[in-house]
Amino acid sequence: MFKVKVYVTTKANVLDPQGTAVQQALHTMGYGDVEEVRIGKYLELTIDTEDRAQAEADVEKMCKQLLANPVVEDYRYELED
């Protein structure tokens, strides 16, 4: 059984309008020091297998196929026992 944490972020050269909106809201609320906000996804999965290599290979494929859009998003993940 592995617990997997997946982080999906917009690529640096891709606009993030949601992040910009949040940054502007924070400025309006008085947090003028906030320079940049980027918003991504954070996923926690549990995978019921004992084969770590297989689990990693599966997560890599899941990210490419469903969890992230590799054209505009980066992803990284961590496996924990």
Add this chain to the structure above:
Amino acid sequence: MFKVKVYVTTKANVLDPQGTAVQQALHTMGYGDVEEVRIGKYLELTIDTEDRAQAEADVEKMCKQLLANPVVEDYRYELED
């Protein structure tokens, strides 16, 4: 200047229909080992200040006021120089 990473997750006792939908999609795609999927937000902020205590206090307030909904979501954050 601090880089802040904020993780916002649905509380354990709150339903996460988006996560359930992704889990079902993964099963359909052949990843039957995936037991649970929870989907949250991952935010990266840069804060232009040298005062770490102030930055932490600000981030705590931002989370409570805007970035997370404390009724149904948990949050945690890391500050990096």
